[in-house]
Structure formats: C-alpha cells, structure tokens
Amino acid sequence: MTNIAEHDKNARHLLMGNEAIARGALEAGVAVAAGYPGTPSSEIIENLARVSGKRDLYVEWSTNEKVAMEVAAAASFAELRSMCVLKQNGVNVASDFFLHLAGSGTRGGMLIIPCEDPGALSSINEGDSRHFSRMLEVPLIEPGDFQEAKDMTKWGFELSEELRCPVMLRSVTRLSHASGNVVFGDLPEVDHKARFQHDGFILDPDTGIVSSAPVDYRHGLQQEKIKKAEEIFETSPFNTYTGPEKPELLVITSSACNLYTREAVLLLGAEDRVGILKLGTTWPLPPKLLEKHLAMTDKIMIVEEVIPFLEENIKILAAELAGSIGAKTFYGKRDGSIPTTNEMNPDLVVAPMAEVLGMAYEGASAEYTEKALPLAFFNAPSRDLTFCPGCPHRASFWNIHHALTLDNRNGFVCGDIGCYSMAILPTGFSTLRTMHAMGSGTGVASGFGQLGRFGMDQPVMAVSGDSTFFHAVLPALVNAVHHKADITLVVLDNSGTAMTGFQSHPGLDTDAQGGDAIKLDIRKICESMGITVRESDPFDFKDTQQQIFELMEIQEGVKVLILKQACALSPEKKHTKKFEMKVVEEACRGENCGCNRLCTRIFRCPGLVWDQEQGISKIDDAICVGCGVCADICPAGAIDRKEVA
Amino acid sequence: MQIAGSKELSEQVLNQDLCTVCGACVGLCPYFKVHKGKLAKIFDCDLEKGRCYAHCPKTDVDFEQLAQALFQQPYNGDPLGIYRRITAAKAGERTGTGDFQNGGTVSALMTCALESGMVDGAVLTDSDGLLPKPKLVTRAEDVVKCASTKYMATPAVSCLNEAATDGKTNLGFVGTACQLTGVAQMRLNPLEKSDFVDPIGLTVGLFCTWALDTRQLMDFLSTRVDLKTITGMDVPPPPAEVFIVKTGETVVEIPLDEIRELVPKGCGVCPDMTAEWADVSVGAFEGKSDWNTLIIRTEKGEQLVEKAVAEGYLVLDDFPAEGLEHLTLGAGNKKKRAKENVAKEEK
Incomplete structure (x- = not known):
C-alpha cells in the first residue's frame, strides 16, 4: 500500500480515489479532518488518521455528519485548512449547519467532501448532493479522474480561501473506490497555528463574528462569492x-x-x-x-x-x-x-x-449474449445478501422475530441504517418493517408509540446499532421518553461501527487516531432518562426472548434492551473460534425430520450447508466461525458444539 | 382425509380463527409454538404434508377411522360417543385431597394409574399463576396438585408431543375433546412415519362445552379483579347462568353471557361435549356437585375403573336414567350447534 505521507514528489502511484483525495489534502496542508463513516467515503478519514501523527493533523470520527462539519468549520474559523468527509445522505444530516456555514463564510480553506453512491451499491438511497451546491449557494467541483481527485482537492482549499466560503468536492463510488495512476506533488512543511479572531469589527470576515446574520448583508456577500467563482471557473484547467x-x-x-x-x-x-x-x-x-x-x-x-x-x-x-x-x-x-x-x-x-x-453499435453479439446468459444463470450460484457467519444480528433478529411472533399481536420493528438493515431480508427473518435514515427506527417508533390513542394495539419496537445510537437515535429517544411513547428499543451493540470497518464511536474508549477516548455507557445514558433498561446476550435465546417478553409486558413508556455481542469480524473475534461445530450425522434426520431444514432453509447461516448427497446438514468448516448459536436452533439436537480449548 | 401442510392449516384453521390451542401441532417441529394461550406460526414451512395438519382436530376429522382404530367398531353417531357404560363416581379415600372441581374422579383415576404402573407418566394441566400449563407428571402424589378446571384453552397435547419426542411411552393423558381428537389422530400415525411409537397408555377425557380464550379472559378479568388474587373459577350448574371468580376473600359473579363472548370461535364448531375419543370421560354430575359423571368407553378404561374401585381410589354409584337423558340432550345440542356453525362457516 502506498504511503500517502511520503514526500516522493513526481513519483507515480496507483491510488484509490479516496487515497488520492487524502493525498491532495496533505499536499494542501490540511490540519483538521472530521467525518462520519459511510461507504464509499470512509477511506479518506481512515488514511488521514493513519498519517495524522506524521503530518500534524487532527482527525476524528465525529458523532454524526453535522457535528463533523461543525468540528471542521471551527478549524477553518481559526484559520486552518479543514475538511469534512461524508456520504451523500450525510450531507442531508449536516445540511442545516451547512446552510448557515455557507452564509457565514469560512476563513482557512474548507472542503466538504461527499462521496456518493449512484446505484446505491452500499446505500438504501441514491441521493445526489450536487443540488445542495445550488440550493445553499456554495461552489461545487468534481474530479473526472484519479489525478484530478488529488489535484482538485489541493486546489479546492485554495479556492475556498480565495472565496472565503466552503467548497464542495464531490466524488462517487467509481472514483472513490476505483484506482488509477496519480503523480504526487509536494508535501508542505506543516506547523499549524490556530487562533480564532473574533473581536474585530463585527462584519469583518477575518476578525469579526462568524455568522450568517445579518442575513441581508451576508447573503449578498455570499452571492458575490458565487459570481467570483463563476469567473474563476471560466479559466479553470479542470474544465x-x-x-x-x-x-x-x-x-x-x-x-x-x-x-x-x-x-x-x-x-x-x-x-x-x-x-x-x-x-x-x-x-x-x-x-x-x-x-x-x-x-x-x-x-x-x-x-x-x-x-x-x-x-x-x-x-x-x-x-x-x-x-x-x-x-x-x-x-x-x-x-x-x-x-x-x-x-x-x-x-x-x-x-x-x-x-x-446514426451508427450501428452492438455491445455484444447476439450469439455471445445467447450463450452467456444461460451460462451465467445456471452456473453462478445464487447468493443472498446475508449476515456473516457468526453475526450477532442473526441471533438478535431470531430472538426478536420469535418474541414478536409468539406475542402474536402483529407487532413490528422499525429499523434504520447499519448491517442490521438487512433484517428487512430473509437473513434477518424479514423482521424490519420500516427502514429509513440513521436513527429513524427510533424516531418512527416514537411516532407509532403515540397511536395507541387511535386504536393501534400492535407492539412497537425499534432497533439501533451502537454507533447509530449516538449518531441520531438520542434525540428520537429523548422525544419518545418525553412524550411517553410506548416502544421497546433494542440496541444491537456489536461494539463498533462494524458495517463500515470498525471505526470508533462514542461508546468506545479509543478514537480515530488510536488515542484514548472517553467511553459513554449506553445503559447509563438510558437509565438517566428514567428508561427501564435490560441487557442480554443475543446468543442466549432463552434469556433474550424472556427479556423482550417482559419489556413488552410493560404497557407504558420507553423500554430499552441492550443486546451485547461483538461483531464476528471484530478484531477481538476475527480468526478465533469459540466452538468447534459439527453436525452429528446419526442425529440429523434430514428430510425425515419435521424441521423442514430449519437450519439451512430459515436460519441460513452461511456456515451451515445442505449436503445433497447424504440428505443432511453439515458444517462448512471453512466458513463457520464457531459462534455456537446454531446448536440451539436444531430441534433434533443434531448440531454439536465443543468448546475450543 | 386429505392430508395437507402448514400452509393449508393456516388457511383453513388459524386464519379462520378456529384454533382452540389444543397443542396438537406443537412440539412436532420448530414452526408452531404457543405463548400465553395463543398459537403462533414462527416461520412458513413449505412441506406438502405435515403432522400439524394431520393431527389438528379442526381440519376434517375421519370419525369412522378413529372409531375403528380406538374401539374396533363403526362410528355410531351417538351424542355421547361410543361407550360401554356410564356411572356416577367420586374420589375414594386413597386418592387424597385436592382442589377438585367436582368429585375428583380424574385425580383418582390418574393417581391409581400411576401408582399401579398402568402408566409411566401422565400429561396433566397445571397452572402457572392463572395461566394453565401442561405438565408431565411421573409421581402419583403430584396428580392432585393439578386438579380443578382451568376454563382456558390449554396446549396440553404439545407436552405429550414433546414427551414422545424424548422417547417416553405408556403415558396417561387428560384432556378435553379437541385435545383428545388431536391425540387420537396422532396415534394413527397418519404420515406413516417409520419410527413412530404410540406414546399413549391411557386417556381420560374431560367434558367440555366451551373453553375461554386465555388472553381475552385475562384482559376481561383484569378490569374487575386483581388477577394475582384469583384462587379459582367455577360455572355452577343451571339455572345459575353465572361465572364465578373466587379471590381470597370475595366471590365475583359475572353473567355467563358476558363470559360467552370470550369463547373462541373454534369451540363453536366442536361437536364433541364428552371427549368421545378417550378410554374414559369425566364430567360434572348434575345435581350432585361432589360427584362426577364417568363414561367408560374401552376395555382399558374398564380395567382402570375396576382397579381404582378395588384399591379404594374411586367410589361408584348408579347413574340415573333421567341423568342419561339430560346428558344425551346436552351432547346432542352441542353437535347440532356445531353443525349449524360449520354450515355458517362454509357459507
């Protein structure tokens, strides 16, 4: 992997678009970078965090995108170069502050870098943040290749400084995650000095107060900046x-x-x-x-x-x-x-x-297509979107699904963004019935929790990841508590921002740069709001289901169940097996069992496979991570787990 | 009978609200479970034929086949089912004392069956707080602890299914008509499973005109009494027309019409008041609340009663002719109502 913090001027490197952007920021002498993880943007902050010690940088994974933009903006106000990195919908989260920031203007060069996901390869939306540039009146620049990803990042800081306003630099999956040749430029000597000047004439952009008010005056100023950008763009080498x-x-x-x-x-x-x-x-x-x-x-x-x-x-x-x-x-x-x-x-x-x-063009010959289609159809194994082997979410949703189905009052779960979004699919037993933005599960549940007055008698549940809890669940939870919404929130605490690659979050004792951080306790936060909180291990089916039943019995107010079990891919678990799993051939009755292949048809952990020849289930040792959970689902007790010494 | 799978069971029974939570489909597979008196299908199962469907008393029941299998004779359509004789009975001194609803005959018979080794265990209905809870009892002295009518639908057959899966055999079973119909159908091994072993040693049927939906009853009662203080429930014989709830100090009387609202729809299509598919059936004795009506249906039932009487568990008395007339009328009325309700359903 290329070290993006090497001086190495004029050397040519194969860089991922996100690495090129990070390199561009280093060449611009960026001092502060903040973001919230989200595909395809995450590698920018990660790469900068990795070299933060060498390049005198402060890098953080903020609680959410709005906070990230605020954190980065403060550095700009203190005359440092800064950047905020997020995915397309992150711009929506940050947009309220962004609107005001566009109005107040900036000092040190500041880039807002949305990396977007047309086609929603890793999203449940294909939001297009370009419209924010026109709507909020800030300049938008878009690299057209990998070299430009680096060069335009560097230039973007200069542009922002010249205009005294934030500049949006937009990337997309195929730039951020693809790779191309990039020739390095110079890395500046860095010796950042931060100072916020605020006691000059109040309207002075360099020494006065930083605010979008008085609106009439500042808005006019902002539009002059856009006029100036237009002029600069007429001769830009990037067109x-x-x-x-x-x-x-x-x-x-x-x-x-x-x-x-x-x-x-x-x-x-x-x-x-x-x-x-x-x-x-x-x-x-x-x-x-x-x-x-x-x-x-x-x-x-x-x-x-x-x-x-x-x-x-x-x-x-x-x-x-x-x-x-x-x-x-x-x-x-x-x-x-x-x-x-x-x-x-x-x-x-x-x-x-x-x-x-008026040209004839055949992308592929008819003959080729005719041959290729059936081959692809019959030979490519069909693979569902699925939770990983050993994923705690599979167990959590197994429990939630069982509890809600047994409760039998047509209860439902409101979900949002995380790996657990996949619970809308069979891998999570199709448990989620609404799914929207980060934190929306709890917000939507908070609304459903008020509808009892209109005759709704279905139990309302929400799920949230641990990182999502801090990101956007908190305000919704406060709302639910304050208004006595009748809901049960299940926090699926897998100890990390797992989906995007284990970035830190406020519930952990480490930060983006690997330093010590204050760990916030979800349970204590909830208890301080007067919520009845329970905790369980989702791998313990009996206890987890019992806790859900008991919480649902409490008719009024907000209840929280924290299900704690680390992600199967977490550093603490990866490459370790707690149990050696085995299907006892004599015990598995295969097609003759009344279970109708519960393990491979319903539970569907990729570590369990159906042996066509023998007509029984077996463990795929290469895939099984030894979590031991499937032993508890087999009604014939045919799945054996042996603790690894 | 055409055997289908769980999909059809859902369509024909669960979705029609005809389930009486007997538990016949529970404990055979991971898909059907009961929670707080209500049956739930956890996941879809696409098997074309299932024991769930085959054992269910609310799908088409082949009376002829059951009569041949259980009594080795054709089904005769008698409102009281096929039986050898009817007598009055009550627990004898050796049975001990319990919270008997009436004469304690069921406790007497099961205590005797267990004590004498006629059965190796018995599936009875105990209580967990107010909730009825099926229980496998293996010690004779535990039988009386399960005495008293629960009035709520109970998945007793699930407990039998689970015990059978554990390899237990020669078990006693006490239950109502729907439960015993489920058990009888199970004993026919309708799916012709090669490893099937009949777990039943003896069955005791309970007269039943209707049961109550557990959750609806709880909700209903919770608005009138503190559920935790309830010690018993009773329906005194006509013309009282009340449902009695006993708490520590008081007795709350609720008009029976209000209670009938809580009867599951599935009870309305049940043609069987006296639990026809049992070795013996037991119910109240009109006019004498400390006695029972005992219908002896099979030879095995006869043997048990003889033994229970001989060893002091049970006392018998003559059953009056007008009692038989009354009983037959009641049972016949239930059949008639069921027929009408089925016709209504089919419309």
Whole structure:
C-alpha cells in the first residue's frame, strides 16, 4: 500500500480515489479532518488518521455528519485548512449547519467532501448532493479522474480561501473506490497555528463574528462569492475539451461519467465526430466557457448520473444564450436518452450516442449474449445478501422475530441504517418493517408509540446499532421518553461501527487516531432518562426472548434492551473460534425430520450447508466461525458444539 | 382425509380463527409454538404434508377411522360417543385431597394409574399463576396438585408431543375433546412415519362445552379483579347462568353471557361435549356437585375403573336414567350447534 505521507514528489502511484483525495489534502496542508463513516467515503478519514501523527493533523470520527462539519468549520474559523468527509445522505444530516456555514463564510480553506453512491451499491438511497451546491449557494467541483481527485482537492482549499466560503468536492463510488495512476506533488512543511479572531469589527470576515446574520448583508456577500467563482471557473484547467473543432455531437459530462464517455467514444471510433467537454467545476457553471462550446454544434448530449443536475443548469444557460448560440437539440435525461436512476456505464453512453450519430453499435453479439446468459444463470450460484457467519444480528433478529411472533399481536420493528438493515431480508427473518435514515427506527417508533390513542394495539419496537445510537437515535429517544411513547428499543451493540470497518464511536474508549477516548455507557445514558433498561446476550435465546417478553409486558413508556455481542469480524473475534461445530450425522434426520431444514432453509447461516448427497446438514468448516448459536436452533439436537480449548 | 401442510392449516384453521390451542401441532417441529394461550406460526414451512395438519382436530376429522382404530367398531353417531357404560363416581379415600372441581374422579383415576404402573407418566394441566400449563407428571402424589378446571384453552397435547419426542411411552393423558381428537389422530400415525411409537397408555377425557380464550379472559378479568388474587373459577350448574371468580376473600359473579363472548370461535364448531375419543370421560354430575359423571368407553378404561374401585381410589354409584337423558340432550345440542356453525362457516 502506498504511503500517502511520503514526500516522493513526481513519483507515480496507483491510488484509490479516496487515497488520492487524502493525498491532495496533505499536499494542501490540511490540519483538521472530521467525518462520519459511510461507504464509499470512509477511506479518506481512515488514511488521514493513519498519517495524522506524521503530518500534524487532527482527525476524528465525529458523532454524526453535522457535528463533523461543525468540528471542521471551527478549524477553518481559526484559520486552518479543514475538511469534512461524508456520504451523500450525510450531507442531508449536516445540511442545516451547512446552510448557515455557507452564509457565514469560512476563513482557512474548507472542503466538504461527499462521496456518493449512484446505484446505491452500499446505500438504501441514491441521493445526489450536487443540488445542495445550488440550493445553499456554495461552489461545487468534481474530479473526472484519479489525478484530478488529488489535484482538485489541493486546489479546492485554495479556492475556498480565495472565496472565503466552503467548497464542495464531490466524488462517487467509481472514483472513490476505483484506482488509477496519480503523480504526487509536494508535501508542505506543516506547523499549524490556530487562533480564532473574533473581536474585530463585527462584519469583518477575518476578525469579526462568524455568522450568517445579518442575513441581508451576508447573503449578498455570499452571492458575490458565487459570481467570483463563476469567473474563476471560466479559466479553470479542470474544465477540458477534447475532440474536433466542429464536432457533430458535443457531450458535456463530469465526474466518473467522464471516463464512461471517453470509453464510449473510443468504442464507437467516433473521435473525429464527438467532442467531450469535461467539467470539473459544475456549479456555478462558467457561462462563457459553455457559450463557446455550445456554439460548436447543435446537438448536445449531457451525460451524468441520477438526477439531471448538469442538464438543467446547462439548459438554463442555453436559453439565456439562445441569441448567440442558436437552438439546440439536447439528449439527456429529459428526453430519455440517459437513465435517471442507477449508475452509468460505457454501454449506457454508447447506445444513445450511436443513435444520435446514426451508427450501428452492438455491445455484444447476439450469439455471445445467447450463450452467456444461460451460462451465467445456471452456473453462478445464487447468493443472498446475508449476515456473516457468526453475526450477532442473526441471533438478535431470531430472538426478536420469535418474541414478536409468539406475542402474536402483529407487532413490528422499525429499523434504520447499519448491517442490521438487512433484517428487512430473509437473513434477518424479514423482521424490519420500516427502514429509513440513521436513527429513524427510533424516531418512527416514537411516532407509532403515540397511536395507541387511535386504536393501534400492535407492539412497537425499534432497533439501533451502537454507533447509530449516538449518531441520531438520542434525540428520537429523548422525544419518545418525553412524550411517553410506548416502544421497546433494542440496541444491537456489536461494539463498533462494524458495517463500515470498525471505526470508533462514542461508546468506545479509543478514537480515530488510536488515542484514548472517553467511553459513554449506553445503559447509563438510558437509565438517566428514567428508561427501564435490560441487557442480554443475543446468543442466549432463552434469556433474550424472556427479556423482550417482559419489556413488552410493560404497557407504558420507553423500554430499552441492550443486546451485547461483538461483531464476528471484530478484531477481538476475527480468526478465533469459540466452538468447534459439527453436525452429528446419526442425529440429523434430514428430510425425515419435521424441521423442514430449519437450519439451512430459515436460519441460513452461511456456515451451515445442505449436503445433497447424504440428505443432511453439515458444517462448512471453512466458513463457520464457531459462534455456537446454531446448536440451539436444531430441534433434533443434531448440531454439536465443543468448546475450543 | 386429505392430508395437507402448514400452509393449508393456516388457511383453513388459524386464519379462520378456529384454533382452540389444543397443542396438537406443537412440539412436532420448530414452526408452531404457543405463548400465553395463543398459537403462533414462527416461520412458513413449505412441506406438502405435515403432522400439524394431520393431527389438528379442526381440519376434517375421519370419525369412522378413529372409531375403528380406538374401539374396533363403526362410528355410531351417538351424542355421547361410543361407550360401554356410564356411572356416577367420586374420589375414594386413597386418592387424597385436592382442589377438585367436582368429585375428583380424574385425580383418582390418574393417581391409581400411576401408582399401579398402568402408566409411566401422565400429561396433566397445571397452572402457572392463572395461566394453565401442561405438565408431565411421573409421581402419583403430584396428580392432585393439578386438579380443578382451568376454563382456558390449554396446549396440553404439545407436552405429550414433546414427551414422545424424548422417547417416553405408556403415558396417561387428560384432556378435553379437541385435545383428545388431536391425540387420537396422532396415534394413527397418519404420515406413516417409520419410527413412530404410540406414546399413549391411557386417556381420560374431560367434558367440555366451551373453553375461554386465555388472553381475552385475562384482559376481561383484569378490569374487575386483581388477577394475582384469583384462587379459582367455577360455572355452577343451571339455572345459575353465572361465572364465578373466587379471590381470597370475595366471590365475583359475572353473567355467563358476558363470559360467552370470550369463547373462541373454534369451540363453536366442536361437536364433541364428552371427549368421545378417550378410554374414559369425566364430567360434572348434575345435581350432585361432589360427584362426577364417568363414561367408560374401552376395555382399558374398564380395567382402570375396576382397579381404582378395588384399591379404594374411586367410589361408584348408579347413574340415573333421567341423568342419561339430560346428558344425551346436552351432547346432542352441542353437535347440532356445531353443525349449524360449520354450515355458517362454509357459507
């Protein structure tokens, strides 16, 4: 792995987009980086945390994205360069502060870096934060390749300092998580000095108070900054054109779609017919630059992912410029040439491009497709989204499902974001019945918990991870307690922000940089609110189910059950087996048992497999992590666990 | 009878609210369980045929087949079922004393059966607080502790199923009609399992006109008395038309009409008042509250009664002809009502 903190100027390295962004930040001399883990953004903070000692950096995993942005902003106010890193929906969490920050302006260069997930590969939304740039009036820049990911990060800090406002630098999964060549620049000597000047003239941007008020004045100032950004963007080297002087078709694109468009043109061999205007500065758009390129041809295609952000902004400009550039035909999302959901790829660009150009293009021959499809269908094993072997969530939802089903009052669970989101699927016995944003399980449950007055007699339950508890559950829980909502919250405490790779959180005694941190006790927090709190080990089915029953019996108010069991992939558990598991062949009655393959059909831990030949279950030793839980589900007692000495 | 699986059981019984929580489908697989007097299906099971369906007393029951298997004779449609004789009975001195609802005949018979080794264990219904709870009893002296009518649907057959899974045989079973119909069907090994062993040594049936939904009764009573203080319940013979709840100091009388609202729909389609598929059946004796009506149905039942009388567990008396008439009328009325309700269901 490349050490991104080496000086190594001019050396070429294969870097992941997120590493390139982190390197760019180091080259810019960033002093403070804060974020909340979320795919595909997490590696930026992780990489910076790793070199924080060497580069005089403060890096933290904040409690949530809003706090992360506030933490980073403070550094900017104290004239340091800072950044806030989050995933697309994290921008929504931070947006209230972001709105005010855009109004107050910044001092030291400050980047807001959302890494987004078109196609929702690791999300349950494909939110598009580009709209925040227009809505909150802050400049937006988007790297179109890996070198630019580094270079534009460095430039973004300079831009922010020049404009005195936060700058959004947006990445997407295929940039953040793919890798490409990056030539290193210089690393500056760092000797950060923080000082917050606040006693000058109150309206002085460098020494006065930092606030978006008085709004009339500051908002005007902010819009002047955007005007200035527009001017700067007119000559930005990150807006590039490749192609003939008079192309038949002009494609305007940005971000990862730049790569797809380039590939599509190559695939069609249409280099002399298609021009590509790749924009690195996507809001505000530079009008003169657009005017120059829009004038080249009357056919314009806009290639971008998800919602037509570029397209709409370009069309506004084209309407304004109609007198000089003439009428255009646009190909994009509005006319259906480019899809408005999911990720883009070269094939999705080739097809409409070939059509506009009147070229025949077959991505794959009919014969190939005919052969490949059945092969893929019959040979690729079907793999569900599933909890890992030994995952405590499987046991937790086993218990919750049993308790709610036995309770038999049509109770349900409100969920949110974490590995436990998968409990909406069969791997979690389809236990979750609502699933939204971080902390929403508890918030939505808090609302359901008021509906008894309207005749709702179903038990209401919510689940939350330990990191999520601090992130956004707390305000919802306070609300539920204050308003006496009748709910049971189950905290699935697997001791870490497990889904994104064990980042620290306030419930742990360590921080992002590996230093000592104050550990907050979820139980004590809940008890201090007067909540009845129970604790159990989800691997202990009997006790856990009993606790759930007892809590549900308490008719009024908020009840909390903390289920403690570390994630199977946690550093403390990984590569250790507590039990050696075995299916006793004589005891497993296979198809003759009344269980109808409970272990492999319902419980479905990947460590359990159905032996077709013998017609019984067996343990896949390569996959089983020896948690021992399945021994308790087999009604025939055929699964044996032996403690590993 | 066409045997189907749990999907059909759900469609035909559970979703129609016909389950009386007898427990016949519980303890055979991981899918059906009972919690606080209510049956729950934990997961879907896609087996085409299941014992759950085959044993359930609320699916189609083949009376002819049961009559042949249990009594070696054709089903005769008598409102009281097939029987050898009817007598009045009550516990003898050797039975000991318990919280008998009436004459203590059931306790007497089971104590005798266990003491004499006629059975090696007995599945009875005990209480856990107010909740009825099936229990496998192996010591004769524990039988009387389970005495008294619980009035609530009890998954007693589940306890028998679990004991059978544990390999126990020659067990006594005490239960109501739905439970005994489930047990009788189980004994036929309808799925022809090669490893099937009949766990039953002896069955004692309890007369039953209806049971009450456990949860509804709890909710109902909790608005009138402190549940923890309840010591017993009773339905005195007509024309009282009340349901009596005894607490430490007081007796609360509730009009029977209010209580009937809590009867599960499944009881309404039950044609069997006297637990026809048992070796002997026991119920109240009209006019003499410290005696029981005892119907002896099988040879084994006869042997048990003879032994119990001979060894002082049980005392018999003549059963009056007008009593028989009355009993037959009551049982016949239940059959008639059930038939009407089934017809209503089928509409």
